[in-house]
Amino acid sequence: MTVRFFAYLRDREYANCKELETAAPATVRALGEELSQRFGKRFRGEFFSPDGAELGERVIVMVNGRRVEFLSGIDTPLKESDTVQIFPVVAGG
Amino acid sequence: MNNGYTGVILRVDLKKGTVAKEPLNWKNAEDFVGARGLGTKYYCDECDPNCDPLGPDNKLIFMTGPLTGTVAPSAGRYDVVAKSPLTGAIGAANSGGHFGPELKYAGYDGIIFENVADHPVYLYINDDKVELRDASHLWGKDVYETTDLLNAECGESFRVACIAPTGENGCLFAGVMNDKHRAAGRGGMGTVMGVKKLKAVVVKGTGSVRVARPKEFFQDCMDARATLKAHPVTGAGLSAYGTQILVNIINASGAMPKNNGRDGSVFADADDISGETLTAKYLLRNKGCFGCSIGCGRVTDIKEGPFKSKGEGPEYEAGWSFGADCGVNDLAAVCDANFLCNQYGIDPITMGATIACAMELYEMGALPESDVGFPLRFGDAAAMVKCTELTCKGEGFGKILGLGSYRMAEKYGHPELSMSVKKQEMPAYDGRAIQGIGLEYATSNRGGCHVRGYVISPEVLGIPVKTDPLVTEGKAGLLKTFQDLTALVDSTGMCLFTTFGIGLPEIAAAYRDAVGTDESDEDILLKGERVWNLEKQFNIAAGVEKDTLPPRLLREELPEGPAQGKVNQLQTMLAEYYQVRGWTAEGIPTPEKLQALKLS
DSSP states (O other), rough: OOOEEGGGGGGGTOOOSSSSEEOOOSHHHHHHHHHHHHHHHHHHHBBBBTTSSSBBBTEEEEEEEEEEEGTTGOOBBBBBBBBBEEEEEOOOO | OTTOOEEEEEEEEETEEEEEEEHHHHHHHHHHHHHHHHHHHHHHHHHHSSOOOTTTTOOEEEETTTTTTTTSTTTOOEEEEETTTTTTTTTEEEEEETHHHHHHTOOSEEEEEEESSSSSSSEEETEEEEEEEEEETTTTTTTTHHHHHHHHHHHTTTEEEEOHHHHHTTTTBBBBEETTTEEEEETHHHHHHTTTTTTEEEOOOOOOOOOHHHHHHHHHHHHHHHHHHSSSSIIIIIHHHOOGEEEEHHHTTTSSGGGTTOOOOOOGGGGGGGGGHHHHHEEEEEEETOSSOOOOEEEEEOOOSSSOEEEOOOOOOHHHHHGGTTTTTOOHHHHHHHHHHHHHHHHHHHHEEEEEEEEHHHHHHOOOHHHHSOOOOOOOOHHHHHHHHHHHTTTHHHHHTTOOOOHHHHHOGGGHHHHHEETTTTOOSTTSSSSSHHHHHHHHHSOOOOOTTTHHIIIIIIIOOOOTTOOOOTHHHHEEEEHHHHHHHHHOOOOOGGGTTOOOOHHHHHHHHHTTTTOHHHHHHHHHHHHHHHHHHHHHHOOOSSSOOOHHHHSSOOOOOOTTTTTOOHHHHHHHHHHHHOOTTOOOOOOOHHHTTTTT
C-alpha cells in the first residue's frame, strides 16, 4: 500500500519523505504503530492521542481520500490497494 | 460616547466635488455592527436596487468595523460595498492590510461616494484635512505605479487604496487594492470605482480608537491572541505554508475541480502546485496584515525561467484557478498570473475560472482560435498567463475574458459551461464532493463564494466539528450558522481566519467590551443573521436569479476519487435551508422573520 505525508510531516523530524510503500497492516492503528516505530517519538506524538488509544488532535488521516472518522475510525481496516494520506491539521481559504 | 467608532462618516459627491462630514447613524451601527453590515445598510437605505451598477446612481461605500484598528486579533479589515456589476447582486468585498485602521485613526468610520466625477480624481485624507484632488496623471497607471506615485506625492506614511486600468476599462471583476497587495477583490468593486473616475483614496491618521471598557477589552484580546497562538492552524500551519497548504488535502478529498470541472476533481499534479512546493521553491517570507499574529501572506520570488516574477501570493484559490482549473501544473506560471492580478487589480478566482471556461469552449470547438489569437488548451501554462495579461491590459481576447465566464460562455452559446452562481465564479472546492459547500455557493448573497459560509472547515478540515462531506443531512443548519457568524465577523472588522482558532464567545466578548454593550452572545450573533437577511432582501428587490448551481454540479457525476459517482444534492438541502432560515419554500424571508430581525 501507499502512505503519503504532507506539510511538516514530510520533514526530517517526522517521516523525512513524501511517500512510502509498505505491506498493508491490518488497521490504521497498526499502521500508526509501524510508522511510529520507524520514525520515532515525535511522529507518535502527532499520530496518537497522549494515551495512545485514539488519533491525535493534530493529525488528519484519510484512507483513499476519506477521513477515517467517517469509516471505522482508528480501527479502519487496510488492504494492499489502499492509499493512506496523513496530514497535520490544516486550514486556509 | 464613540466607543469602537469614530462617529463620523465622510460623504463625497464626486459630481459636485464636495466633501461633507456627517454623524454616524448610531441606530444602524448598533443593529448592523459595521463594515459589511453597516455599509450594506447605508447602501440599501440610499440606493435603488434596480439602479445600473455601471451608472451614476450606484454608490460606493468604504466602511470599517468597530474593532478595526484595535488590538483585537487580526482586526485590520474594511469593506467596500456597491451593487456588483458582475452579478447585479449586493456586492461587499473586504480587505486587510493597513488601510482600514488608518481611516479610523484619521477620524472616519466610512466614506460614501456618490455620483461620477467629470475627470479622474483621488480622495486625500490627512486627519481633518479631506479634499478631492486631480488624478489625471494617475489614470492608466497600475496598482504599484499608482501607489508609489501617491506615496511620493502625499508622503510615504499614507496608506493607498486604488484601482488599476482594469477598473477604468470595463473589466467586470476589477478589485480595490490597498497596500499594493491586499484586495477587496470579488464582485467588481474596483469596476464601480472606475466608473466614478475615482482612482484612489489616500489616508493618514494620527488618532486612535476609543473602547468602552479598556481593561476588559484588552484582556479579551490578549486571551484570544493566546488561543490563536496555541492553535496548530492559526499558530503554526497558516504562517508556515499559507493557504496553499489546502491543495493536497482538498485534492485528496476529490474536490479540487480540474479543467473547469469537466474532468472531475482529482488533479494528478496537485503536489506540484501545493503550499509545500511553494514553500520549498519560491517563498521568501510570510507576511501579516495589521495586528495579525497569523501571517498567512506569502512573499514569493520566481528567480528565473519564462515566468520570472516577484510579488505576493498566491492564495489557495488563485493557486487552484490558474493551476488545476486550467490543467496547469507549473507553479511559476501560477505565481506569475497571480502577481499580474495584483498589479492590475483583478479578482484571480474569476480570472482563472474564466480562462478555464474559455479553454473548455476552445477544446469543444465553440470558441474559434481566431478570436483568441493562439491555441488555448488545458495545461498550456504560457497561454494561461497570456490570457491573464491580455485581460489585465484590456487587449484583444482579454476584453471578452474581462466580462467574466458567464457572459463569455453565453456569447459562444454555452452559458451552462460557466462555473458560476449568479454570474460569479465558484472557487476551489467541488460541490459534488463536498455537499455543504455546494449549498453555500447556491445561497451566497454575492454569488459563487466560499467565504460567506466556509463549511469546508467542518466538512474537510474538522474545525470546529467533523462532518462527512458526502452527506447532506444537517448541512443546512450548519451552513446557516456559518453564514450568520461570518456576516458578524466581517462586520466587526476582524479577519475570518481567526475563526479557525476562536469562535463566537471570544468575538462577542471583544465586541461587547469595545462598544459597551451587555448583549448576549446570541443577541450579537443575531446581528449577523440580520445582515444576511438584509442582503437577501436587496437581491430579491434587484431581481437577482434564484439560488442554484451550474448544471454540471447537479447532473454530471464525478468520474473518480472518493466522491466518484456523486452530484450535488442541492434540492434536498435547499428546502431544509429555507426552512431553518425561516423563509418561504421559494426562498423569501417571511414577514415574521423580518419583524423578528427588525427589518420590516
